[in-house]
Amino acid sequence: MSRAFVPLVLVAMVLFAAAPLVVANAPFEQTMGLVQKIFYYHVPSAMLMFVSAFVCGIASALYLFRRSAAADRVAVAAGELVVLFGVIVLVTGPIWARKAWGVWWEWDARLTSSLLLWMIFVAYLLVRRFGGPGSEKLAGAMALFGMANVPFVYVSVNYWRTLHPKTSVVMTLAPGMRGAFWFCVAAFAILYLLLLTIRKRLEDRQAAVEQLYLAVEE
């Protein structure tokens, strides 16, 4: 990853610089018009929120069952990114809803379950930060619970009556929109990979500092 890091930073910068142009050139959606353009940042962020919850959950499982300290550090990094991308989803969604639905927020299945998922990972970070010694295991269990929630959040739009579009939206995009959408997904995915790497490195450094403190005390 260290060799690929700088090229990936450059690729991400180019993709994010080009993204506004790509989005602007994508065709307008028939009923929603301009406000539908929020889709190109909102949906990739939601996808990465789900991916990050899975990364955090799987890494936590590795920590809980195999005592892998490196996996625990990956879990913390991914947990923080769930919260970051979750904030983006939970802010851009209501901005879009205000125009499309006429309300900022609706307590329907998708919105409420997304908020709950985000809150689980906020709680995960709070436990990690303020839980004291041994809190890693409790936080790990919370991450597993959060990961288990993801499929329910995803399918909620298909099983409950909701204002939110169904999961079939991405697969049925118009050809002109499809390219712009997957372009943004690629940009966000590379950014996610970079942020996860940097955040994991921060955790590695933190572990090194803690070990050195122990060495100084001895």
Added chain:
Amino acid sequence: MKRLVLLVALLALLPGAVLQAQQPAAAPGAAANPSPPAGVPQDFVPAGSLPQAEQLPAAPLVIAAYAFVWVALLVYVWSLWRRMTKLERELADLQRRVQRQ
């Protein structure tokens, strides 16, 4: 026991009776669906067909959404950089102390 049951029943019915009393009495012969005031359209009107003054402009919302994404990402990257710088300084300081020992 009977008195207790009676008391509980009265307490259960009381809020309903109070709410019933608070409701304004319907005018005799009033329709179930009162007609809307004059000037309000009776049929469904698509939002796009409304006059410009009644439409919510989309551009500020799109700009706000995109600006928020950029600001959130930049603030996060800045916080990572700040935390990393602080840790590197702490690490260098500790390494110096260990070497001295």
